[in-house]
Amino acid sequence: MPTEAVLGLLAFLLVVAFLFASLRIVREYERVVAFRIGRLRGALGPGLVFRLPFLDKLIKVDLRTVTLTIPPQEVITRDNVTARVNAVVMFRVTDPVLSVMSVENHAIATSQFAQTTLRSVVGRAELDTLLAHRADLNEDLARSIATQTKEWGVEASVVEIKDVEIPEMMQRAMAREAEAERERRAKVISAHGELQASVELRDAALTLSEAPASLQLRYLQTLLELGADQNSTVVFPLPMDIVGPLVQAVQKFTGEDEAPTQPRKPGLAVVDRPLEG
Structure with missing residues (x-):
């Protein structure tokens, strides 16, 4: 093989190796921070990136x-x-240069700062606030973490408290408190129901007093309802306007005084026979 051909092949192989070592493909969701002989060049990408072998160093950032x-x-x-409280943090890099130059590892730094902030924020809140008003604590956490991570070129978009574990004794105490609260509500509702029922009964009594005949119809309806149960003995009151004339007639027949010495009460009628179905 001629010497010129060998040299040409070697040169071609060197060029291919140089290009292979110098070119990098950066994806759309990535950036590379380039340093040339230790000096910052800036963020490169996406696409095809050229670097000098042994002189440039590229740090990839997602x-x-x-x-x-x-x-x-x-x-x-x-x-x-x-x-015991745990949380989840969602963050992304907004400035690749700051994420490399300002902190050694932005993911670890964000995690450690989030843990410290979580303990601080939850320690300032009461248990009821932690259980019932978690959204306010999430906003406070996100604001505190975002203030610090902004200096690192990192944006904390979402910070959410996931689970809250409390001692078993406290859980039982809260269960008893909730049960007592439900009993209190039940008693209040029952009292309101009794009050409304008494008001309705009062209105019904006033309505029946304005029409005495309706009271008689009510008595007949009550008898019909009692007869449906096949009772053998029925005791029901009779008003004085029905029993009064009969009592006066008996008194006149026996010669007793018409005026009673004591106020009369509604009579009671007793039927001691089976009712027909």
């Missing part, structure tokens, strides 16, 4: 949203209740 789970933290609330 711009997608990262979901970070904060491990459970032992927290003492403001009202001295021990609780």
Whole structure:
């Protein structure tokens, strides 16, 4: 093989190797922070990126949203209740240069700062606030974390408290409190029902007093309802306007005084026979 051909092949192989070592493909959701001989060049990409072998160093940064789970933290609330709280943080890099230059590892730094902030925010709140008003605590957490991570070129978009574990004794106490509250509501509702029923009964009594004949119809309806149960003995009151004339006739026949010494009461009629169905 001629020497010129060998040299040409070697040169071609060197060019191919140089291009292969110099070119990098950066995806759309990535950026690379380039350093040349230790000096910052800036963020490059997406697309085809050229670098000088042995002179340039590229650090890849992912711009997608990262979901970070904060491990459970032992927290003492403001009202001295021990609780275990964990949370989830969603963040993404907005400035690749700051995420590399300002902090060694932005993911670990965000995780550690989120744990510290979680303990601080929950420690300032009471247990009822932690259980019932979690959205307010989430907003406070997100605001505190975002203020710090902004200096690192990281944006914390979502911070949510996931689970809150409290001691078993506290759970039983809360269950008893909830049961007592339900009983109180039941008694209040029952009292309101009794009050409304008494008002309705009063109105019904006033209506019946205006029409005495309707009271007689009510007596007949009551007898019909009692007869449906096949009772053998029925006791029902009779008003004095029905019994009065009969009593006066008996008194005149026996010669007794017409005026009674005591006020009369409604009579009672007793039927001691089976009612026909």
